[in-house]
Amino acid sequence: MNIFPLGPSGGPGGGSFNDIADKLGGFTGLAFTASIAALQVNAGDTLDHLIVTYTENIGSVQHGASNGGAAFPAFVLGLPGEKLTQVHGWLGTFSGTLEVQGFNFVTNTGRQSGVLGKTTDLPFEFFAPANGEIMAFWGREGLFFDACGVFVRVP
Numbered sequence: 001m002n003i004f005p006l007g008p009s010g011g012p013g014g015g016s017f018n019d020i021a022d023k024l025g026g027f028t029g030l031a032f033t034a035s036i037a038a039l040q041v042n043a044g045d046t047l048d049h050l051i052v053t054y055t056e057n058i059g060s061v062q063h064g065a066s067n068g069g070a071a072f073p074a075f076v077l078g079l080p081g082e083k084l085t086q087v088h089g090w091l092g093t094f095s096g097t098l099e100v101q102g103f104n105f106v107t108n109t110g111r112q113s114g115v116l117g118k119t120t121d122l123p124f125e126f127f128a129p130a131n132g133e134i135m136a137f138w139g140r141e142g143l144f145f146d147a148c149g150v151f152v153r154v155p
Contacts, residue, residue, distance in 0.1 A: 001032055001153060001154070001155055002153070002154050003020070003027065003032075003135070003151055003152070003153045004151070004152055004154075005138060005149055005150070005151055005152075006126045006149060006150050006151075006152060007124075007126060007138070007139065007147070007148060007149030007150060008138065008139040008140065008147040008148055008149035009089060009091060009100075009124035009147060009148055009149070010091055010098060010099060010100050010139060010140060010145075010146050010147025010148055011091075011097050011098030011099055011140070011146050011147055012098075012140065012146070012147075013097045013098075013099065013140060013142050013144075013146040013147075014064075014140045014141045014142025014143070014144070014146040014147075015140065015141065015142060016138075016139070016140055017063055017137075017138060017139060017140070017141050018138040019052065019054075019061060019136040019137050019138060019151075020136050020138070020151055022061070023054065023058060023061050023136075024054070024058065024136060032153075033055075033056060034054045034055050034056040034058055034135065034136075035054070035055045035077075035083060035084075035133060035135055036052060036053070036054060036055075036077060036083075036084045036133075036134065036135060036136070037053045037054060037055045037076070037077055037078075038051075038052075038053040038060075038074045038075065038076045038077065039051070039052060039053070039074065039075045039084075039103075039105055039113065039116075040053075040071070040072065040073075040074040040075070041071075041072045041102075041103060041116035041117055042064075042066075042067060042068075042069055042070070042071045042072070043069045043070060043072065043101070043102060043116065043117035043118065044068050044069025044070060045069070045094055046069075046092065046094035046099050046100075046101055046117075046144050046145075047064065047099065047100045047101055047102060047103070047117045047144060047145040048064055048065075048066035048067060048068050048069045048144055048145070049062050049063060049064030049065065049066060049067070049141075049144070049145060050062070050063045050064060050100075050103070050137070050145050050148075051063075051074075052136075052137055053074075054136075063137065063139070063141040063145055064141050064142070064143065064144050064145040064146075065141070065142065065143050065144075066143050066144055072116040072117075075105050075113035075116070077107055079107075079109055079111070081108070082107045082108060082109050082111070083107060083108045083128075083133035083134075083135075084105060084106075084107055084128075084133060084134040084135075085106060085107060085108045085127065085128045085132070085133060085134060086105070086106035086125065086126065086127050086128070086134070087103065087104075087105060087106075087125070087126045087134055087148070087150055088103065088104040088105075088106070088123065088124075088125050089101075089102065089103050089104075089123065089124050089125070089148055090102045090103075090117070090118065090119045090120040090122060090123050090124070091120060091122040091123075091124065092118075092120040092122060094144065097144075097146070098146075099144050099145065099146050099147075100117075100144075100145045100146065100147065100148050101117050101118050101119070101120050102115055102116060102117025102118045102119055102120075103115075103116045103117060103148075104116065108133070124148075126149075126150045126152075128152045128153075128154070129152070129154055131154065131155055132152050132153060132154035132155070133152070133153055134150045134151070134152055135151055135152070135153040136150070136151040137149065137150055137151070138150070138151065
């Protein structure tokens, strides 16, 4: 089994985060078994925060601090064997800083979250290869969600 990073896409604001190191116990911990169970976005003029819920009773982690804007319904990965395989995102400038503006999540079953936040003319995409999955996030966060990267796990 291999885990590798993709990204990040976004701006230099905020501080760095790494869910494998900060939440999953590092590369010798739950990173080899935990998966993403749900994703929830809060967004207005920019993406205020992303909440990632992990399996293995790990719980949730919030990236970005602001609670402004609208809370979009959680995108729950609940079908048997369902894994996150694609992250589509959009970047834009807010208060002079390049930040993530919106997401669309896609699973191996073809199910999509729809646009959570907003689209711009600066898209980015992360894809897991066949039989792989996007299993954790890394990037930059502060008051908002500044930059997005993902960790991909392949058998």
